[in-house]
Amino acid sequence: MYADNQNDITRLVVRSAQLLLAYGADSDLVEELSQRLGKALGLASVELSISSNALVLTSLVHGRCITTTRRIRAHGINMMVVCELQRLCLLTEKGVYGANEVRRRLARIKPKTYPAKIVIPIIGISCASFCHLFGGDLIACLLTFLASSVGMAVRLYFAKRHYNLLVNFAITAFVTNVVAQLGYIFPITDTPQVTLAASVLMLVPGFPLINAISDMVKGHINVGISRWGNASLLTLASVIGITIAMQLGGIF
Known part of the structure; x- marks a missing residue:
């Protein structure tokens, strides 16, 4: 050669x-x-x-x-x-x-993505399904669908404009939680706490965490720790957004 x-x-x-x-x-x-x-x-x-x-x-x-x-x-x-x-x-x-x-x-090779008009309702249905599995009533599931759909729309909006991912997650968590608090503001559901928990599940960084564990188990310790740290920061950003929204809403 x-x-x-x-x-x-x-x-x-x-x-x-x-x-x-x-x-x-x-x-x-x-x-x-x-x-x-x-x-x-x-x-x-x-x-x-x-x-x-x-x-x-x-x-x-x-x-x-x-x-x-x-x-x-x-x-x-x-x-x-x-x-x-x-x-x-x-x-x-x-x-x-x-x-x-x-x-x-x-x-x-170019990455292909699903259009937002498909992603947003699918995410809403997924989170609403989790709400149902967690014991939420029908109104709670509908609120979860609304909150997670709005949150996903916000997430895609900021992602399209290339905002920092941590800022994106924090704002998305905040907006999603604010919408989910409608179950507390208006007494329309008996399980408003389930809506708060299920609507933000779309922000769980599952794939990065799986990759991090896989890398560490297979001997790529440095890369695994780096990915774990990145996933932890995304989780922390989501928690900050949720906490601010709950403080403002008087949930605590």
Whole structure:
């Protein structure tokens, strides 16, 4: 393999690893797919070092090493991107794709998201279902649907304008809790406390917490602790928003 080819393939592999980390893959999956993709494209070995906001990749061919570093900028969870990169790796291993096709496929990978008009009512229904499971009455479920739908609309509004995620979570929690307090202001439900609890469940950072535990269990301690800290900050921001809303509403 020529040096130029090794350079090109190394760039392709590190780009795929960068996308995997940016869109929510756990560290073990990133390492595995990077090594498999590199070997499928002709590299002798691929070594990867992952930190909280960067990765360092070294490729080896005939005793010649190339090392490159990339920054990681989180773009949120998007399993479509992760699945597309897994499919790309599998087809490359089978010989269907070569380096040129991998390059074209990587350039065409764009995250797809559901439109807000679908996401907002689905989130509302999900939180209302939790309210029902927690023992809330019909009016409480309807209030939960309203509060969580309004909260999700606020969250998407601030996310579209690229506000800091912690600020986004705090404001969303505040607005959601204020709407949920209608069950206390007007005596229309016997279980207003269930509405308060269920309407903010959309803010639980479940995926980051799962990834954090997965990373730590599989030996990626630094990355796992970083993800755990990020998820904890998001939880804290939500708690601050909820606490302010409950203080203003006189719930305490």
